[in-house]
Structure formats: structure tokens, C-alpha cells
Amino acid sequence: MPTIVKVLAFSLGLALVFTGIANLLPQVEGQAPEEVKVDIGALTMDGFIALGENIFKNKGTCTLCHNNMGRAPNILELEMNGTCEERMADERYKGAASDVEGYLRESMLDPSIYVVKGYGKKGSNDTQSPMPTVNKAPIHLSDIEIDAVIAFIQAKDGGDVTVALPTDVPAAAPAVEAVAPTIAATAEEAIAKFGCSACHAVLDSVAEVGPSLKDIGARSSAQEIRHSIVNPNAIVVDGFAPIMPPDFADRMMAKELEMMVEFLAQSK
Ligand code: HEC
Ligand code: HEC
Known part of the structure; x- marks a missing residue:
């Protein structure tokens, strides 16, 4: 074949x-x-x-x-x-x-x-x-x-x-x-794999479709960040449209999610 x-x-x-x-x-x-x-x-x-x-x-x-x-x-x-x-x-x-x-x-x-x-x-x-x-x-x-x-x-x-x-x-x-999708080894890889930077300023991206994540750790706890990724439409940030894909939780491995949460919580 x-x-x-x-x-x-x-x-x-x-x-x-x-x-x-x-x-x-x-x-x-x-x-x-x-x-x-x-x-x-x-x-x-x-x-x-x-x-x-x-x-x-x-x-x-x-x-x-x-x-x-x-x-x-x-x-x-x-x-x-x-x-x-x-x-x-x-x-x-x-x-x-x-x-x-x-x-x-x-x-x-x-x-x-x-x-x-x-x-x-x-x-x-x-x-x-x-x-x-x-x-x-x-x-x-x-x-x-x-x-x-x-x-x-x-x-x-x-x-x-x-x-x-x-x-x-x-x-x-x-x-x-x-x-073939591979499992990300670092938070940076996970952010690239799931396309977060298409919408958010994060790493080297300056996208403005969603709020900047460069300082997200200064305003949100790890738990709030996790919640925003797994269930983005539960709380929609003021001034932004509810367009963050709701299916990340279905597509991520727990390890990928946790690496990203930890990385973002430290971005201040
Ligand atoms: C961050 C959001 C975003 C991503 C990611 C994105 N696009 Fe777009 N795309 C848009 C928007 C908004 C428009 C409409 C505005 C414009 O004409 O540029 C558009 C327009 C287009 C158009 C013209 C559509 C038309 O009706 O004339 C094509 C073709 C297209 N995109 C292909 C792609 C392809 C292929 C990819 C992936 C490789 C992609 N886009 C990724 C937001 C996006
Ligand atoms: C198609 C665009 C898009 C993609 C892709 C996307 N987001 Fe979002 N995101 C948004 C928008 C728009 C908001 C603000 C509205 C809302 O809260 O739902 C948001 C909100 C957030 C928030 C809350 C921000 C705050 O200021 O409280 C976090 C955290 C977040 N996104 C992380 C991520 C991560 C991590 C990824 C990749 C796994 C990702 N996003 C992918 C559009 C996107």
C-alpha cells in the first residue's frame, strides 16, 4: 500500500x-x-x-x-x-x-x-x-x-x-x-501545535484576535488559565468575540495542557 x-x-x-x-x-x-x-x-x-x-x-x-x-x-x-x-x-x-x-x-x-x-x-x-x-x-x-x-x-x-x-x-x-500528530514535548511546542499564536500574542506572535498571553500570569491563576483553555466560552473576556475553539480539551493530552498552563501562569 x-x-x-x-x-x-x-x-x-x-x-x-x-x-x-x-x-x-x-x-x-x-x-x-x-x-x-x-x-x-x-x-x-x-x-x-x-x-x-x-x-x-x-x-x-x-x-x-x-x-x-x-x-x-x-x-x-x-x-x-x-x-x-x-x-x-x-x-x-x-x-x-x-x-x-x-x-x-x-x-x-x-x-x-x-x-x-x-x-x-x-x-x-x-x-x-x-x-x-x-x-x-x-x-x-x-x-x-x-x-x-x-x-x-x-x-x-x-x-x-x-x-x-x-x-x-x-x-x-x-x-x-x-x-502524523506528535505529542508536544514542551509548552512552546504545544502552543505551536495547537495554533494558539494564530490568535494570541504569545512567544513570537503579535496576533490580536484574542487577548495577549504575554502577561496572562499577572492577571490570572493557573486554574483560571486552565479553565479558559478547556472551556473558553464559560467566561468571555470583555471586548473579544467568543471564537476561541471549544474543543481543545478533546484534542490535547493532559501533559500538553499542563505544560501550557504552567508556562502561561509564569508569563508576567
Ligand atoms: C486567525 C484566523 C485565520 C486563520 C488561522 C486562517 N485564516 Fe484564512 N481568512 C481569515 C479571515 C478573517 C479571512 C477573510 C478576510 C480576508 O479576506 O483576508 C480569510 C480569508 C481567506 C481566504 C479567502 C476566502 C474568500 O472567501 O475569499 C482563503 C482562501 C483563506 N483565508 C485560506 C486560509 C487557509 C488555507 C488557512 C490555513 C492554512 C487560513 N486561511 C488560515 C482568517 C484566518
Ligand atoms: C481562533 C482564535 C483563538 C485560538 C486559536 C485560541 N484562542 Fe484563546 N482566546 C481567543 C479569544 C477571542 C479569547 C477572548 C474571548 C474568550 O474569553 O473566549 C481567548 C481567550 C483566551 C484566554 C483567556 C485570556 C484572558 O485574558 O483571560 C486564554 C488563557 C487563552 N485564550 C489561551 C489559549 C491557548 C493556550 C490557546 C491554544 C491552545 C488558544 N487560546 C487558542 C481566541 C483564540
């Missing part, structure tokens, strides 16, 4: 395990999964599309914002091929794209070049996008990963996939290695 299929079967198995133990949190300790590599030579377009879906939902952290909570266009529900055409026909569109692939790539690499009406940063009158540039920190997608995401978005509603399969892997960016 091609390696990619094995990797996906593996990830799926793991996802089921995560769901199964969700309710046991925070008592559970996890076992690190073995590292899995994908053989680019054996990659088919179906495998590439599946990889793009996995990146969209995991490493890319796209679903943290692109979901049904109104924070960003719900890409999984929208028919995106037609949507992209409409955006490019908008008189406010000043980008350089002339086809769906170009629009999707531009949206990821230069989010503020065109901001979908109503979704701009507060006070920017839709001139500044809150979306992070996906090939930079904290998301850091490689060119191959970006192509895979485009292939997924083009294919999900039955459209033509115009991106080409990768033919070689640049030494610095073995994109597909990241597919």
Missing part, C-alpha cells in the same frame, strides 16, 4: 483514539506516535488532496478561523471555485490573480491584498486582514503544503485541480512529515 495511505490510515486511527479518550482528560498521558515519512514518488493526486485536507484541519490551523462561527468565510461549506471568481470580479479587488488557483494562493500569501467584506481587522474598514501569512510564523507552510491545500480546496466541490503534484522535496521542507 502506498505510504501516504498508511499515513492517513494512521492519522485517522489516532484521531479516533483521541476522540475516544476525550472525556477522560485531564488524567490521560499519551504515548508519542512513531515518526512517519511519505514517499513523494508514490504520491497520487488523491493522496495529495487528502494531504491538503489534513493540513487545512491540523497543521495549517485554518479551521480555527474558517469554521461556522462567523470569524472568517466558512471555506469547507462555501463552493470555493465560484466564490473565488466572485471575489476577483469585485470592484474592490486589486490583487494580481486571474484564476482560482492564483486567488487561493494570493489569499494565503498576502491576505490583506483583498479583504472579504466584513472580515477585516477591527477599525481597518476591511483594508487589513486578521489572517496570518501562511508561509511565515506561526503557521509556516512550505510551498508543497500550500499546493496541497489549494488542491484540496479546488477538489472538494468537484472542481478541476490545477496545481501539479510535487516532483521533488526541497531538503529544508519535507512537507509531508508533519502529517
Whole structure:
């Protein structure tokens, strides 16, 4: 069986395990999964599309914002091929794209070049996008990963996939290695893995979608921080929308949660 299929079967198995133990949190300790590599030579377009879906939902952290909570266009529900055409026909569109692939790539690499009406940063009158540039920190997608995401978005509603399969892997960016979720070893890794920095100023991120976490320890106890992560909508911080994903507790190992709580409680 091609390696990619094995990797996906593996990830799926793991996802089921995560769901199964969700309710046991925070008592559970996890076992690190073995590292899995994908053989680019054996990659088919179906495998590439599946990889793009996995990146969209995991490493890319796209679903943290692109979901049904109104924070960003719900890409999984929208028919995106037609949507992209409409955006490019908008008189406010000043980008350089002339086809769906170009629009999707531009949206990821230069989010503020065109901001979908109503979704701009507060006070920017839709001139500044809150979306992070996906090939930079904290998301850091490689060119191959970006192509895979485009292939997924083009294919999900039955459209033509115009991106080409990768033919070689640049030494610095073995994109597909990241597919299998591994258990974070440090608080910093956990913060990166769960995409906290897409919304919060923390570590080297300056995101402003949620409150800064750089000084959270000065205003909240470890217990309050834990509660904010596990059950974010119980208390919504004034001046912010209730858009922090409510499912972190289902996706984290107890150890990951506790490392983050300890790290944040010390950030003053
Ligand atoms: C922190 C929140 C956030 C994250 C994370 C995020 N986006 Fe976005 N994205 C937005 C917002 C808000 C918009 C709408 C404003 C704009 O046009 O830039 C948007 C717009 C887009 C658009 C244009 C949609 C349209 O209807 O024209 C695409 C395509 C897109 N994002 C793809 C992605 C992909 C792929 C990822 C993951 C690799 C991602 N985004 C991650 C917030 C986010
Ligand atoms: C999609 C955006 C988003 C992501 C991703 C996100 N948050 Fe949040 N977070 C918010 C928003 C918005 C608030 C303020 C509203 C609220 O309290 O729910 C918030 C509130 C918090 C608070 C309470 C802050 C305070 O000042 O009391 C903590 C702690 C927190 N988040 C930690 C995290 C951690 C840790 C992660 C990653 C595991 C994370 N968040 C991921 C958007 C996000």
C-alpha cells in the first residue's frame, strides 16, 4: 500500500483514539506516535488532496478561523471555485490573480491584498486582514503544503485541480512529515501545535484576535488559565468575540495542557 495511505490510515486511527479518550482528560498521558515519512514518488493526486485536507484541519490551523462561527468565510461549506471568481470580479479587488488557483494562493500569501467584506481587522474598514501569512510564523507552510491545500480546496466541490503534484522535496521542507500528530514535548511546542499564536500574542506572535498571553500570569491563576483553555466560552473576556475553539480539551493530552498552563501562569 502506498505510504501516504498508511499515513492517513494512521492519522485517522489516532484521531479516533483521541476522540475516544476525550472525556477522560485531564488524567490521560499519551504515548508519542512513531515518526512517519511519505514517499513523494508514490504520491497520487488523491493522496495529495487528502494531504491538503489534513493540513487545512491540523497543521495549517485554518479551521480555527474558517469554521461556522462567523470569524472568517466558512471555506469547507462555501463552493470555493465560484466564490473565488466572485471575489476577483469585485470592484474592490486589486490583487494580481486571474484564476482560482492564483486567488487561493494570493489569499494565503498576502491576505490583506483583498479583504472579504466584513472580515477585516477591527477599525481597518476591511483594508487589513486578521489572517496570518501562511508561509511565515506561526503557521509556516512550505510551498508543497500550500499546493496541497489549494488542491484540496479546488477538489472538494468537484472542481478541476490545477496545481501539479510535487516532483521533488526541497531538503529544508519535507512537507509531508508533519502529517502524523506528535505529542508536544514542551509548552512552546504545544502552543505551536495547537495554533494558539494564530490568535494570541504569545512567544513570537503579535496576533490580536484574542487577548495577549504575554502577561496572562499577572492577571490570572493557573486554574483560571486552565479553565479558559478547556472551556473558553464559560467566561468571555470583555471586548473579544467568543471564537476561541471549544474543543481543545478533546484534542490535547493532559501533559500538553499542563505544560501550557504552567508556562502561561509564569508569563508576567
Ligand atoms: C486567525 C484566523 C485565520 C486563520 C488561522 C486562517 N485564516 Fe484564512 N481568512 C481569515 C479571515 C478573517 C479571512 C477573510 C478576510 C480576508 O479576506 O483576508 C480569510 C480569508 C481567506 C481566504 C479567502 C476566502 C474568500 O472567501 O475569499 C482563503 C482562501 C483563506 N483565508 C485560506 C486560509 C487557509 C488555507 C488557512 C490555513 C492554512 C487560513 N486561511 C488560515 C482568517 C484566518
Ligand atoms: C481562533 C482564535 C483563538 C485560538 C486559536 C485560541 N484562542 Fe484563546 N482566546 C481567543 C479569544 C477571542 C479569547 C477572548 C474571548 C474568550 O474569553 O473566549 C481567548 C481567550 C483566551 C484566554 C483567556 C485570556 C484572558 O485574558 O483571560 C486564554 C488563557 C487563552 N485564550 C489561551 C489559549 C491557548 C493556550 C490557546 C491554544 C491552545 C488558544 N487560546 C487558542 C481566541 C483564540
